[in-house]
Amino acid sequence: MTQPQIGATDFIADAVRADNTAGTYHGRVQTRFPPEPNGYLHIGHAKAIVTTFGIAEQFAGTYNLRLDDTNPDTEDVEYVDSIIDDIAWLGFHPGKVLYASDYFEQLYEWAEYLVGKGLAYVDDQDTETISAQRGGFGKPGIESPFRDRTPDENLDLLRRMRAGEFPDGSHVLRAKIDMQAENMQLRDPVMYRIRHTEHHHTGDAWCIYPLYDWAHGQSDAIEGVTHSICTLEFASHRPLYDWFLAQLPLPYEAPRQLEFARLELTHTVTSKRRLLQLIADGTVTGWDDPRMPTLRGLRRRGYPAKAIRDFCVSIGVNKTNSRHSIEELESHVRTELNKTALRRMAVLRPLRLVIDNWPTGEDGAPLVEWFEVGNNPENPADGTRTVPFSGELFIERDDFAEVAPPKFFRLSIGREVRLRGAYLVTATSVVKDEAGNVVEVHARFDPATRGGDAPDGRKVKSTMHWVSATHAVDAEVRLYDRLFSADVPGERTGEVMDDLNPNSVEVLTGCKLEPALADDTAPGAVVQFERLGYFAKDAAQPMLFHRTVGLRDEWANISKRKA
Ligand code: ATP
Ligand code: MG
Secondary structure, eight states: OOOOOTTSSSHHHHHHHHHHHHTTTTTOOEEEEOOOSSSOOBHHHHHHHHHHHHHHHHTTOEEEEEEOOOOTTTOOHHHHHHHHHHHHHHTOOOSOEEEGGGGHHHHHHHHHHHHHTTOEEEEOSOHHHHHHHTOBTTBOOOOOTTTTOOHHHHHHHHHHHHTTOSOTTSOEEEEOSOTTOSSGGGSSOEEEEEOOOOBTTTBTSOSEEEOHHHHHHHHHHHHTOSEEEEEGGGGGGHHHHHHHHHHSOOSSSOOEEEEEOOEEETTOOOOHHHHHHHHHTTSSSSTTOTTSSBHHHHHHHTOOHHHHHHHHHHTOOOSSOEEEOHHHHHHHHHHHHHHHOEEEOEESSEEEEEETTOOBOTTSSBOOEEEEEESOTTOGGGOEEEEEEOSEEEEEGGGBOSSOOTTOOSBOBTOEEEETTSOEEEEEEEEEOTTSOEEEEEEEEOGGGTTSOOTTOOOOSOEEOOEETTTOEEEEEEEEOOSBOSSSTTTTTSOGGGGBOTTSEEEEEEEEEOTHHHHSSOTTOEEEETTTEEEEEOSSSTTEEEEEEOSSOHHHHHHHHHO
């Protein structure tokens, strides 16, 4: 997989370079990532973080995190804390953590300034009326009857709004721009609304709150942001962004807004509203459910931060919205884990294998042999561990068939296979329960094949993983499938929830794991269960593992088909 440099030649980098060449910001580059603290960060936000912070890094500039906390109704400190933490986990360290609400006083002063210049007015109409008067494309706007209030009258009303004299919804402050503008954003947008609500950061200091368009660009300007990078849906807001800045006595050169395409993934929804709904209706267990596209969920699932960053960089920044295959992200996860994950043996659906000719020691108990096994063939520095082998083992239930069907080369009666790193064994008989199910397989081993190879050079077609029955530790393993079965959730019926996969998790209990997975594997670590995939040990619940991804790279086939 090619790994382009962050923003090497994309249109954002080109724009920044052009500004540097022209000396627009005296060579300065400053960006910010401005989430609203009304939910946890998701994979789409990761794309925005990598893009906005990456461009600052590329040009040796600075970048900050700004909590765009202008709406007290939906925001919470829980979200603020998680955002700060998730960004650090992703591997970025913003110079400062800033809050738009810290600029409420400055924003208010500027609002009075615009009122004084006759560029803003207090409207007493309700939201519905104002929005109806906006008109639409080809439909003229209607001017508010309050549009021509004098600056003095407006100033008095604005001050009384701030002082809390009026109830919610009774007045708004609007910019006085152009009710016939072709761009709807310019048809006298609302700047302030009254909300008698406590704010998680400013407490009860305010009862008027700025709307996004009034807060955002001004916050950028206050901080000295040079390039305000956001997603495409804000392109139509740019004229308004520029208009506000053009009217104000700014401390710096006005920032410049640049838009790029949102990241969407197949089988995935990222809207916070939808994610909240999944939690509220119990479809998932919370923001950190391993099926969630949140950074918390992906992290708990075992996705390395580096894989997420690499994916975001490799798909590049685009000017048109498109949906990327989730398999492409998984491919980055696999590439990274293949390098870093220690190999372990685990049997998810155990079947007992008894080796009848296994020797007993002087005390009459079966001998235990400790094999030294490499931790990661991709990285010899990861060293080795010892794995106990004895006369009673567990193998994977579907690695055995009493009578082998065509093309089945694993263990069956009379067939010899390799137990990885240990011995060659041949199955001889089975024990069945009353219903006729095989509950135990008996086998014989060849003592001359220690380490897994026959001295006479005879070959076997299968190498299987195993766990010593007496040493195995029990675990619960959760296997995940897509949360949404459709490529594009909601495309079929218009309702994304119609595409929920009812079987997105399979819980296996009584899985048998080699002992190193209990003592020598840190909570949160990701390992490879040989032949099965990558699995993350839960950070909180002991002996719970989540399947991160399987071993097969499905992206290779998909991208070949696309080419
Ligand atoms: P959502 O629609 O998921 O609620 P949002 O856009 O409301 O997301 P914000 O907290 O306002 O979320 O977003 C912070 C920044 O992250 C914004 O600049 C936004 O453009 C960007 N962002 C959000 N979702 C994506 C995405 N899917 N791809 C790229 N950037 C995104
Ligand atoms: Mg938003």
